[in-house]
Amino acid sequence: MLIKVAAGIILRGDKVFISLRKASQDQGGLWEFPGGKCDDHETVLEALKRELHEECGITITDSHFFKLVSHDYGSKTVELHFYKVTAFEGEPQGKEGQQVAWVNIKDLDSYEFPDANKGIVKDLLS
Ligand SMILES: Nc1nc2c([nH]c(=O)n2[C@@H]2O[C@H](COP(=O)(O)OP(=O)(O)OP(=O)(O)O)[C@@H](O)[C@H]2O)c(=O)[nH]1
Numbered sequence: 153m154l155i156k157v158a159a160g161i162i163l164r165g166d167k168v169f170i171s172l173r174k175a176s177q178d179q180g181g182l183w184e185f186p187g188g189k190c191d192d193h194e195t196v197l198e199a200l201k202r203e204l205h206e207e208c209g210i211t212i213t214d215s216h217f218f219k220l221v222s223h224d225y226g227s228k229t230v231e232l233h234f235y236k237v238t239a240f241e242g243e244p245q246g247k248e249g250q251q252v253a254w255v256n257i258k259d260l261d262s263y264e265f266p267d268a269n270k271g272i273v274k275d276l277l278s
């Protein structure tokens with residue numbers, strides 16, 4: 153099964169906004185870049201806008217494609233489309249009750265992310 157996912161790297165100065173996946177979710181207890189699965193007939197950018205509005209309460213006004221990562225978790229393969237989100241309206245928050253944090257980009261490696269994110273975290277640190 154191939155799952156297409158849009159994820160936003162929400163940036164403000166030298167900080168990035170991350171959220172904690174709930175224990176009940178896949179990869180629970182790990183930090184992530186907010187986002188989610190693309191619906192049928194939806195572009196990745198539409199999915200990114202919808203998911204960041206649903207999960208963080210923001211409206212994206214500027215974003216740029218950053219990287220595509222395919223990762224095989226065994227039971228499924230995710231195709232993660234990462235976008236840098238550089239301008240938005242509203243203050244990001246955990247709209248679904250998830251724990252969230254603004255962290256310094258240089259400290260990103262002290263947070264535990266899913267395996268699929270390891271390369272992205274490295275890229276952001278370099
Ligand atoms: N949003 C997000 N998902 C990620 C990241 N890294 C990663 O491996 N994933 C995987 O991508 C898949 C889909 O993401 P999701 O669970 O956020 O999807 P969703 O918001 O539509 O959730 P739902 O199906 O509960 O409605 C999950 O299997 C998740 O583990 C990441 O940085 N951000």
Ligand SMILES: [Mg+2]
Pocket residue numbers: 186187188189203207
């Ligand atoms: Mg999600």
